Amino acid sequence: MSSDNLEKHSIAKESSKAIVKVVVYIVLYVAVTMIIQYLFFSFLPQYGINITDYAVYANILIALAFGYLIVSGIANFIYWTLRVKYTHPTAAAVRNVIKIIGIGGLAAAIAGGVAGGAAGVALGGFLGMVIGFATQQVLG
Template identity: 65%
Template sequence: MAKRTGAAIARVVVYIVIYVVISAVVHYLMSSLLPQYNIQVQSYEGYVQILLALLFGYYIVSGVAEFFYWSMRAKYDHSVAASVRNVVRIIGIGAMLAAIAGAVGGGAAGVALGGFLGIVIGFASQQVLGQAVAGLFLLIARPFKIKDSVNLVGEDGVVEDVSTLFTTVIKSDGTKVLIPNNAIIGNKIYLKPKQQQ
């Protein structure tokens, strides 16, 4: 685990270094070298830099998410670590987009644009993030385990899986029920004794 955690950090550092070098080369080419040959592309440099920031930003955020995944794997199983990785990735991408919007707008306009983008992303992903955070709490608190006989949100059955967004329960007739994790957190959880299974 420690080796993979170190590899994830090394990957993030490499992505940052490559991004800085490529960004500097693009700046030199578009603002100094190409104009010497009467190729006027300075006005497009901002767009190229934004594309580079989006591309490398995604890789950097994914690398940070992998670092959190392997750090969590030392103490928790795959499902908990994957939940944390997904939440970090969603928050990281939102922060990256807000930062890029702020840089493009500049000053107070950038802050307003970044804030507006953050609000839009927040509202758009409110349900998903709520379920992901609820799933994370379920995986950490573990009020029930896989193969426990339970009653969740009025559904009787055996827990088959607890993932980031849904808990899967198999009913006695074989029907598979996917219950949103945020519905479970907000309701009573009934754990049936072993003899009722």
């Protein structure tokens, strides 16, 4: 096996690991959200602890944490997919752009969920312009 084939095999393996991580993060997010919902709305009220008003804040924290993990996993998958054809600096630049876009989308989604749809749309539009112009300057 030549070194080129070995490198492509290694890249394919890393790409597969990255997509498996994304799937695992999504499954964990759903499981943790289900547990939190059960605790806040079924288990704790049985014992007279009524904190259902704070479930929104717990959901936001969980969405931020797992959202970042999912965005990073997708960015790593794209990085390893691009490594087949491009060098490390190019693939790393695209990975960073994907992370920035994902974090911007995550922030807009959270803002839309908390403050209303208009806030999410406004923040998403602003972040889209800022990230778009910055990406255009970096990638050309």
